[in-house]
Amino acid sequence: MAEAAPRLSALAEEMLGFPLPVRIRAWDGSEAGPPDAPTLVVRHRRALRRMLWRPGELGLVRAWVSGEIEFDGDLYEALDRLAGILWERDTGTGGGQSALSRIAALRDPGLRAAAREFLALAGPGLPPPPPREEVRRRSGVLHSxxxxxxxxxxxxxxxxxxxxxxxxxxxxxxxxxxxxxxxxxxxxxxxxxxxxxxxxxxxxxxxxxxxxxxxxxxxxxxxxxxxxxxxxxxxxxxxxxxxxxxxxxxxxxxxxxxxxxxxxxxxxxxxxxxxxxxxxxxxxxxxxxxxxxxxxxxxxxxxxxxxxxxxxxxxxxxxxxxxxxxxxxxxxxxxxxxxxxxxxxxxxxxxxxxxxxxxxxxxxxxxxxxxxxxxxxxxxxxxxxxxxxxxxxxxxxxxxxxxxxxxxxxxxxxxxxxxxxxxxxxxxxxxxxxxx
Structure with a gap:
């Protein structure tokens, strides 16, 4: 039974504390979320492994660069809806964390439980290597x-x-x-x-x-x-x-x-x-x-x-x-x-x-x-x-x-x-x- 998208949507709401502001379409064809919102298309469960092994913004970006996730609909609207999760700090200019950064810390027991369910949905496998477009190793004095x-x-x-x-x-x-x-x-x-x-x-x-x-x-x-x-x-x-x-x-x-x-x-x-x-x-x-x-x-x-x-x-x-x-x-x-x-x-x-x-x-x-x-x-x-x-x-x-x-x-x-x-x-x- 196609059920990945409803499970992902529910997990996201549990981890964020509020509903995900975009719709999800998963690799098994299932969909969940607001019907009129831009759709986050998760093409491969490998994207979930990237997010688990590198929680936070970088895991999501690696999935994007690899073509494992994309948006169906207006890209600007999708990014605007997700801004508070991905980038914007919760205390204005006070130096707080984005919602995604707080999830990455996984300090809350409930978040850790949700992460275990997320892991089960992602399936077994080692962390995928970063896309080749990523800067790997850097040497020398910074700004030399x-x-x-x-x-x-x-x-x-x-x-x-x-x-x-x-x-x-x-x-x-x-x-x-x-x-x-x-x-x-x-x-x-x-x-x-x-x-x-x-x-x-x-x-x-x-x-x-x-x-x-x-x-x-x-x-x-x-x-x-x-x-x-x-x-x-x-x-x-x-x-x-x-x-x-x-x-x-x-x-x-x-x-x-x-x-x-x-x-x-x-x-x-x-x-x-x-x-x-x-x-x-x-x-x-x-x-x-x-x-x-x-x-x-x-x-x-x-x-x-x-x-x-x-x-x-x-x-x-x-x-x-x-x-x-x-x-x-x-x-x-x-x-x-x-x-x-x-x-x-x-x-x-x-x-x-x-x-x-x-x-x-x-x-x-x-x-x-x-x-x-x-x-x-x-x-x-x-x-x-x-x-x-x-x-x-x-x-x-x-x-x-x-x-x-x-x-x-x-x-x-x-x-x-x-x-x-x-x-x-x-x-x-x-x-x-x-x-x-």
């Missing part, structure tokens, strides 16, 4: 140049064709800047131009783009503002792609791309530095080093535009843990910090912070467009990478879009200046005219 290069390679050396499919022709992998009726390409162009205006770039300024990606920022700044630019990245695939774009644009005399750690750049001073979506890789322990290095590379009066994702602060910062899914599959060793901490560390390094603009909603719009690109080109995405890698990106981007929409994370552009000896900033008197 060698380990950072390996982490960057895991995320960015997936294949330029895959990134073209997801990001579109702009090849900009950071939050776009949207206006009513704009498409993705126009919104990304608007973001690049906004940064150029904030930095008050002018012909023959020296610009350093830290974490230059596929070269979009340095190309735009050289073509539209006449700067001389250097872009640095740790990804060899990005560098090769950026150099070809620069050659095709006839800008090799004005733009140089290096495979180089920002800590090894030694040819300052620069008039301006852009750091767009790179500082999330720096890490809390190294952030002051990052700020000091950029400060030293700027001339007096030089400007920094730091575009960075931020998380909400928690009361107990020492107890904060990096998201397991993101760390294992997306951004190894990546760390998010509250905006206030970032500003403080930039000021500690000597910068004068002149402006902070939150563009949180813009990133949600950007991610939804990237998810649409991925889903529209799904067959090609799987061919270019793997089914598991495509599923990693689908889940990561959709869940991130909801996180921006629900204010679990944000993104900020911080404009900071290394003032000269007389306090000069090099900025126009009415510098906020960039807003239009």
């Amino acid at each position: 140049p060698r380990r950072d290069k390996a982490a960057i390679s895991h995320h960015y050396d997936v294949g330029n064709d895959f990134y073209e499919l997801v990001l579109g022709p702009s090849m900009v992998y950071s939050c776009a800047y949207w206006d009513e009726g704009a498409g993705l390409e126009d919104a990304q162009l608007a973001k690049l131009d906004l940064i150029c205006r904030k930095l008050a770039l002018k012909p023959d300024d020296r610009l350093l783009d830290v974490g230059c990606g596929w070269g979009s920022m340095v190309l735009h700044a050289a073509r539209e503002y006449g700067v001389r630019a250097v872009g640095v990245t740790l990804s060899t695939e990005q560098a090769a792609y950026a150099r070809k774009r620069i050659a095709d644009a006839g800008l090799t005399d004005r733009v140089e791309i290096r495979v180089q750690d920002y800590r090894h750049v030694a040819d300052g001073p620069y008039d301006a530095i852009s750091s767009i979506g790179m500082a999330e890789h720096v890490g809390a322990a190294r952030y002051r080093e990052y700020a000091d290095a950029l400060y030293a590379l700027l001339k007096p009066g030089g400007r920094l535009l730091n575009h960075q994702i931020a998380r909400r602060p928690v009361r107990d910062e020492e107890a904060y843990h990096v998201d397991e899914f993101i760390d294992a599959y997306v951004f190894p060793d990546g760390e998010l910090a509250p905006a206030g901490r970032t500003v403080s560390l930039l000021e500690d390094a000597g910068f004068e912070v002149r402006d902070l603009e939150s563009i949180r909603e813009h990133y949600a719009l950007t991610l939804r467009r990237w998810v649409a690109n991925l889903e529209e080109g799904w067959a090609d995405a799987v061919r270019l990478t793997s089914p598991g890698r495509a599923r990693v990106w689908q889940l990561y981007m959709a869940a991130s879009a909801l996180s921006f929409e629900r204010n679990r994370i944000g993104v900020n552009q911080v404009l900071a200046v290394r003032t000269d000896g007389s306090g000069g900033s090099g900025l126009p008197l009415r510098s906020r005219d960039w807003r239009g």
